[in-house]
Amino acid sequence: MLDAKTRIHEPASPEEVREVIAEAAQVGRRLEVVGGGTKRSVGAVARADAVLSLARLDAVLDYAPEELVLTARPGARLKELEKLVASEGQMLPFEPPRLTRLLGARGEPTLGGVLAANLSGPRRVRAGAARDHLLGFSAVNGRGEVFKAGGKVVKNVTGYDLSKLMAGSWGTLAVLTEVTIKVLPRPRTELTLMLFGLDEQRAIQAMAAALNAPAEVSGAAHIPAAVAARAPLKAEMAVTALRLEGFEASVKARADSLAERLRRFGRIDRIDARHSRQFWTQVREVEAFAGDARPLWRISAPPAAGWRIGEAVGEALYDWGGGLVWAPWEDAAAVRAAARAASGHAMLWRGEADAPAFEPLEGPLAALTARVKAAFDPDGVLNPGRLVAEVLR
Incomplete structure (x- = not known):
C-alpha cells in the first residue's frame, strides 16, 4: 500500500x-x-x-x-x-x-x-x-x-x-x-420523451422499441420508482427516458413519430433542452446513488436481459437501453450470479465487498489475457494488482 x-x-x-x-x-x-x-x-x-x-x-x-x-x-x-x-x-x-x-x-x-x-x-x-x-x-x-x-x-x-x-x-x-x-x-438542440410508471421489463421493451425505430435515439434510460424517488430527481413514479438530438425541426418530427409509436406504453411527456441536459447529466453521473453507502456495482449485459439483474439484486438504474445497470448491493456473489445469468459481467465501482472489483476470468480467456499482459508488461511494472483477473473489456 x-x-x-x-x-x-x-x-x-x-x-x-x-x-x-x-x-x-x-x-x-x-x-x-x-x-x-x-x-x-x-x-x-x-x-x-x-x-x-x-x-x-x-x-x-x-x-x-x-x-x-x-x-x-x-x-x-x-x-x-x-x-x-x-x-x-x-x-x-x-x-x-x-x-x-x-x-x-x-x-x-x-x-x-x-x-x-x-x-x-x-x-x-x-x-x-x-x-x-x-x-x-x-x-x-x-x-x-x-x-x-x-x-x-x-x-x-x-x-x-x-x-x-x-x-x-x-x-x-x-x-x-x-x-x-x-x-x-x-447537436443544435435536444428533447427527451418521458414515460411513467413502467416496471423494469416493460421499460426495457419500450426502450428497445424506441432504439429500433428510425428516430435516432441518443439516450435510453430507466429509473425505477424506488430510485427515482431519491434526490436529485425526486419523482413520484418510475421514469423511462428517451433522448433525441439534432436540428430543431428534425427533433420535433422524430419526437412526434416516436411518441405515436410508444403510445401503447402509456403517458408520455416531453422536457425541453435545458431540463433534458440536466436529466442526462444525472443519469451519466449516477447521481441517485452518490450518497448511498452500499457497495455499488456496474453491470454490463445484453439490453433485453438487463431487467432480470435489477429484479434479482433489488434497486437499480438502467442506462444504454438496459445494457448498463448500476446497482448498490452488499452480496457480491448474488450480483455476479445475476450478471452471469443475464450473459453479462459485474464490476465493483465503489465500496468494499468480499470479492475482487473486476470479474474473475477462467479458462482460455484467462490464459489469453495473461499472454497479452506478458507481451506488454512481463514484469508487472504497471498498476500491479489493479485488475485482479486482468479484465480488458
Whole structure:
C-alpha cells in the first residue's frame, strides 16, 4: 500500500515517462499510474512502490475542427477539452462521465483516464464507446519501450487494433503519452420523451422499441420508482427516458413519430433542452446513488436481459437501453450470479465487498489475457494488482 513516503514521479514529457518506466523495470520497482486520480479507488493498486503521475502531460497538441480530430497528452483535463471543442460547435461524442461525486474523489478527470477506463455516457447507444473514438496513440510499455498505433485520421487506422486494446486496460499494459480522438458536431438542440410508471421489463421493451425505430435515439434510460424517488430527481413514479438530438425541426418530427409509436406504453411527456441536459447529466453521473453507502456495482449485459439483474439484486438504474445497470448491493456473489445469468459481467465501482472489483476470468480467456499482459508488461511494472483477473473489456 502507498504511504506518505511513497515516491511520486511527475514527468513533463513522453521521454521522461519512458525513463521512469525503464528504470522501474530494470530495478524491479512497481508503479501506480494516475492522471487526475479520480478513479484510484476502483480496483485499487495494492503493491506499488511509486506513483507515476501524468498530470503535467496536459497539453493539447493539435486540434483540427474541420477534420473532426483532436490530439492531446493524456493529462489533458476533460472540462478544458469540452470547453475547447464547444467553442467550435463540437463535442466529445462518447459523453464521458466524471463520476467524481459518486466516488467521493478529488481532482479533475483527464482524457487519458477516461480512455484507460473506456468510460462512456448515455450517448454510447448511438455514438459508440470511448474506444470507438480513439484513432491513435503513442505509449510506453512495461519494458520502457515506446510504440505507436493508429493514426490521426480514420483512413490511416490500419493493422492490429491496439487502440481498442488500450481502452479499458486501466493502465496495466502501457502508459499513454499522446492520444488522438475523433470529435463530432454538437447537436443544435435536444428533447427527451418521458414515460411513467413502467416496471423494469416493460421499460426495457419500450426502450428497445424506441432504439429500433428510425428516430435516432441518443439516450435510453430507466429509473425505477424506488430510485427515482431519491434526490436529485425526486419523482413520484418510475421514469423511462428517451433522448433525441439534432436540428430543431428534425427533433420535433422524430419526437412526434416516436411518441405515436410508444403510445401503447402509456403517458408520455416531453422536457425541453435545458431540463433534458440536466436529466442526462444525472443519469451519466449516477447521481441517485452518490450518497448511498452500499457497495455499488456496474453491470454490463445484453439490453433485453438487463431487467432480470435489477429484479434479482433489488434497486437499480438502467442506462444504454438496459445494457448498463448500476446497482448498490452488499452480496457480491448474488450480483455476479445475476450478471452471469443475464450473459453479462459485474464490476465493483465503489465500496468494499468480499470479492475482487473486476470479474474473475477462467479458462482460455484467462490464459489469453495473461499472454497479452506478458507481451506488454512481463514484469508487472504497471498498476500491479489493479485488475485482479486482468479484465480488458
